[in-house]
Each structure stands twice: as structure tokens, then as C-alpha cells.
Amino acid sequence: MPAARGGDAGRSGPTLEQVAARAGVGRGTASRVINGSPRVSERTRAAVQAAVAELGYVPNRAARALAAGSMDAVALVVPEQENRLFAEPYFSEILRGVSTQLAETDMQLLLTLLHDERSRERFTQYAAAHRVDGVLMVSVHGDDPLPDLLREVGMPAVISGRRSHAEHVPYVDSDNFLGAQLAVEHLIGRGRRQVATITGPLDMYGARCRLDGYHEALRAAGRQGARPGERLVVEGDFTEEGGHRAMCALLEREPGVDAVFCASDVMAAGARLALREAGREVPGDVALVGFDDSAVARHMDPPLTTVRQPIEEMGRAMVRMLLELMSHERDRAGAEQGPYLVLPTELVRRRSS
């Protein structure tokens, strides 16, 4: 046994060379088999595969990356100010989808939380130096420069959720507009007359879409004359406290309100609390609908009717889209528009409406 010198850290299993020797072929041929090249005879392929199995060979990623110039890894980037993201199933489900889909290739998933400016800068450099092959970004704010930066350095990237109507970075989004519309139609269908909404921060495109869906549903029901935009719309911030505040404001401004569509479950929880404090029954006096179908929705009393997004599927779709981008990267260097995907949302009826 060789004396353990400093740098030998890896008794890292057999090398390609050893596999090749064992199979009685050359290194190049062994490599071809490992990488599924068709230009290998059946016999040889079998021999190499046997050797791989016997030796328990696992390719050395670093060596492969170095030689091939690709890293076989994609980064999932999460802006960490998004604390709330974490508490909700959103992130976890995206993660599950991403991970599942990625498992079918053998790419690595690198998780990067952007805590502060420093980590941000570091990641930017890292990406610019092409130390990953692609980037997935979750919950990007409208003014985040990162997606465009990545674009400039030719790093394939997919974001979850558009940042604006004119989003030019490839994205996967859910149909916020239609989801909101469904929710409000549902409330109208239940005979509610004064349907209000607590929106998300209106500088976020998704929040805006939900508001548009709300308006559209009212318009379609012939209620646009009521000018709901004025009295019945309150801007929230996706937090529980925000929902509470918004609901209080709403009750004061329009005591006759009998239904509220909240742009997130968490805000609905806040609103529900405000209603309780005001002595209003749910759904008796006021019907409530949320958005997200997060855990909160199921645990509220009464359980919250809400709009579900196919989040896990969004994660999977993001990966598929990214892989697609990565494989074509060369010949679309100058393309000005990426692929887009919008997945459907669905109303989940519970007792709050």
C-alpha cells in the first residue's frame, strides 16, 4: 500500500484505464462504450460493460468535466430574501420536480441560495465562467439583473414565472390569470354580490395577472359597471400580516363585502383572522378563496378553497426546457426569444366558499 501523501485523497475507485485493461480493450473504446457511442461492436460493448460491473466503475466527474469542457451540472438558484417561499410547498415541490426530471439524465443538481450581495456576485462570476451548464431560477423579481446577465454570457437559463408581459428569458409559468378568473367566477356562481380581492405586490407580474383575472371574471359577469377596481381591490404583500391589514381596510371601506379572493393562501389566513376579529363568519358572511393550495389552506378553519398550480410539473418542465436549451446552445446563440410554457391552474373547492 502506498504511503498516504497529502494530495491522494481519492482512493477513488477504478479508472477508465483499468476498466479498459480488464476488458482487454483500449481506453478510447472503453470510453465509447461508457458514453454510448454506436461505433462499437456488440462483443466489445458487452466486455466493457462486464468490466464496469465487476470493478464497480464510476466515471470521475471532474476528469470528464475537465476534458469535455462541460460540467454536467445545473444550478438551482433561489433568491433568499424569499423567506416565505421556503415555508410553502412551492419550493419543495419545484425541487422535487427538478430533482426527479434531472435524475433521468445524470446531471448534478447544485443548490445555490443567494443570501446577500456577496453570494450573488460570486454566483454571477461562477456562471460567467461557465462552471455550470445551465441555471434554473425560482421566484425572480422583476428587477433582478441575473437572468439578463446569464443571457449575456451565454449561459442557458430558465426561470419560474415571468417577470413581465414581455418576458424574453425562457420561462415556465402557471396560468395565474385563468386561475384567478376561475376563483372569482366560482364566488360569483355561489351568489356573492360584493366580490373583493386582496392582491399581491403589484410590481410582481404574477400578482398583476391574478388581479387581471379577477377583473375579467367580474367583467364577464357583467359587473364592470360597479367599478370594482376602486373600492374592492386592496393591495397586499403576500404575507399574513399584509392579508390581515388588507382585510381590515376592506371591511372599513366596504362593510357589505361578502366574498374575497386572496392572491395567496397565506394572505387568506391573515384575512380570515381579521374576519374572525370582526365577528364575520366564513363562509356564512364572507366567502374566502386563496391561491397556491399550500398547507395553510388545508389547515385553516374552515379549510380554504384555493387555486392549485401544478408546481411539481413546473419543476420538471423547467428541467426539460433547460436541457433543450443546453443541447441547442451553439446554434441559437443569437436567438432573441426563448421557449415559453404556461401550465394550467385548477380550483380546489373547500368549505370556505
Next chain:
Amino acid sequence: MPAARGGDAGRSGPTLEQVAARAGVGRGTASRVINGSPRVSERTRAAVQAAVAELGYVPNRAARALAAGSMDAVALVVPEQENRLFAEPYFSEILRGVSTQLAETDMQLLLTLLHDERSRERFTQYAAAHRVDGVLMVSVHGDDPLPDLLREVGMPAVISGRRSHAEHVPYVDSDNFLGAQLAVEHLIGRGRRQVATITGPLDMYGARCRLDGYHEALRAAGRQGARPGERLVVEGDFTEEGGHRAMCALLEREPGVDAVFCASDVMAAGARLALREAGREVPGDVALVGFDDSAVARHMDPPLTTVRQPIEEMGRAMVRMLLELMSHERDRAGAEQGPYLVLPTELVRRRSS
């Protein structure tokens, strides 16, 4: 400009060689500066650092890994059957802690979800081949062979939560025993006479500790004579339905129960539902305390008194411990016991008790 051939994917920034040339030094010296070796003169160091800044040099990880035999990456492994893990803050907070602490080194965080046998096997091989430098495992079951496997192949690993009293793999845990004891003391202090508990699955060590804490609190209060173990202890399974079932059983068996310590918030939610169905007020008729301080606890009605664990800190501690293990790996190859860390828990009083 060289014609873009197939494999050149990386126009990956400047190399060490170029930095060295720019700074007018040799490659070795440049490397020394980058890696903070002390054996470099101040002048030279400054020159190299200037060159790095000007060129925007970012070391090529693959090359570094290949040459140094270490991968500069640790894997965070999550057994995916743990669906519930994801819905709770637990995982997210661990993740934040891990990520924060890791950001101070420049290791990469590799996230691995173990969906099925195939991914499990793949990861095992991967680790055995030392394709990561260390492994963090979250929520390991008592019968999971992975930790011991890693140990055998000399892969440093830290798990969150002991698997048994005699855990021999390095771990970071929270003080389940004391947390439970606090909770039950609190209930006793509030004048409750018939304090029951709904436990977790008793094949999980953490659940067992919480039960022990419960017993200890009763014993300390001089109530061991009541043989609480028989009538007032029901085994749950950490799910909401389980909590509901357990509470129903409890009510039937011991209608006079006036306090319940649930070994998880989610079970407390189930129990709360059962109590509502049975027409019991919380905390009027029955006081309720949970464990975890998850989002559910805050959203219950009334908000749930519960036991908080310093989860983010646990994540950070896991990383510190792992780095420590990694740095000593060589000289402790034969050590039979790893370091352990148990962090304190804390009672969060809310209206349910």
C-alpha cells in the same frame, strides 16, 4: 479565433496560466496566491491578485478537483419518502443553515433526493467513488443502511437526529427529551391533572425521547403513581390523520383528559380537529401542546403552544461538524466514535394551553 469545434463548450474565462503570465510570475506561484499559501512575498501576492481582478479569473473547479483529488462539494441527502418533511419548515431551515455555513467555505452544495431504489444505489456508488467530499443526511430512519455504508467507504458524514441511543455516526440533534419535559411541565404548571400524550412512531428514536421526556415530567411532579403510561399514552405516526385517530381513542379511553402533549404540530392539528368534533374547547376543556413550531402551529385556532428546535442552527452545526471531520479524515480513519452535538429546545407559549 479558433473554429468552434464540438467539445470546446467552455470559452471558460482565463486560466491560471494566463493570470500568472499577466502578473509576471510562474504558474506555481499564482496557484499559491489563489490558495492562500503563506510562502509568497507580499509584492508577488499583490501582483497576482491584481491580475486575478483584471482578468476576472475564476478557478476551474473541475481541474482543481481532478488535480487535488478532492471535489470541493458536499451532498445533502434527503430520503424522499419523507414527503411530510418538505411541507414543514424543517427542511427549508436546515437547508438555509447548511447553505449559509457552506457559503463561508467555497464548497458546493449538491442536493440529492433519494426517490427510489435506483437513485439510492446510484448515490451509494457515487459516494463510494468519493465523488463528493462529505455527506449530510436529513431525517434518516433507524434502519437506513446508508450512514454505515458511508462510514465503511470512509466518506465523512453527519446526520440530523440520532437513529438510536447508541448512535455511532456523527450527528446533530435537538434535545427532544428536555423539550418534551418542558412542554409537559408547562401543562402541569397550568394546573392540568390528566396530561396525556400522543407520541410519534416509537421505532423512531426522536419520538421515543419525547415520550421519555413526558414520563420524566410526570415523575418529577410526583405523578408516576398514576401509571400514566397505560391509559394516557397513545402512539401516533406524525400525520394529521394519525393525530386525529389517537385523540379519538384517547377521548374514549379517558374522557377526563384535560391536556395533551402531541409529539408533532401536525398531529396536534389532527387532535384539535377530533376535539372540535367531540365538542371540547381548546384550551378551555383540553390544553394542547405540539412540537416543532411549524407553520401549522401558528395557523391553528387557537394558535398552538409548541416546542421549538433551533433548526437553522442545526444545519449550520452539521456543516461545521462535517468540515471538521473532513479535515481530519486521514488521521482518524479508525476512530469508532464521531462527535455529537445536541442543541437545546424551547417552549413557545401560545393560546392553546
Next chain:
DNA sequence: CGCATTGATGGGAGCGCTCCCATAGTTTTG
């Protein structure tokens, strides 16, 4: 004052792999 010691430096070797070119063996074609 000459030789040993220390500190800073340059650069060779090689990590394990992929790419690609040269080679040899085999088949098709004129």
C-alpha cells in the same frame, strides 16, 4: 569568510477523462 539553512519561485508530472487522428481489418465498388 565559506558552508548550511531558510524563503520564494518556476515549472514538470500527472490527475482521469474526451477528442480525434492514425491504423488495421473488412467490405463495397469500378
Next chain:
DNA sequence: CAAAACTATGGGAGCGCTCCCATCAATGCG
């Protein structure tokens, strides 16, 4: 039947870095 065209294969070059050894200069010591 020879030349051309494939096919399967071996192995060199080199990816960008770290490790380490040889080198050279500047000290220290007897």
C-alpha cells in the same frame, strides 16, 4: 482484382489545476 470507403480500435494530446522538487537568492552560523 485493385482501389476506395467504411468500421472498429488504440492511444496521443491536452483540459487547468495541485503537488512537489529543483533552483536560486538571501540570510544565519561556526
